[in-house]
Amino acid sequence: MAKHRIYTTSFASVYPLYVAKAEKKGRSKAEIDQIISWLTGYGQKELEAELEKQTDFETFFAKAPKINPSRSLIKGVICGVRVEDIKEPTMREIRYLDKLVDELARGKTMDKILRKE
Secondary structure (H helix, E strand, O other), rough: OOOOHHHHHHHHHHHHHHHHHHHHOOOOOHHHHHHHHHHHOHHHHHHHHHHHHHHHHHHHHOOOOOHHHHHOOOEEOOOOEHHHOOOOHHHHHHHHHHHHHHHHHOEEEEEEEOOOO
């Protein structure tokens, strides 16, 4: 089975779309970066390096310094699919990020977005 095209898409090509979605709703790039850091463990300098390298989504998540164990608390529907029902691990990580960005754009507070166990 062929890999989904998002796996080979550079994270840097989608990142500005996340930022634009947040800013359009009065949120900030810093909040997007905070969400990415919470989910993956990338610090600001590491994130900027990955963006500059044009790292693809699959590699971005595979090399993430510290995937947050609380991400399993992320529930709900994104793109018509329940994130908790996605079996493929990389796709689930991508959809977790999509869901968190969506929640930010919908006005949720950061303490609700960044789940605690």
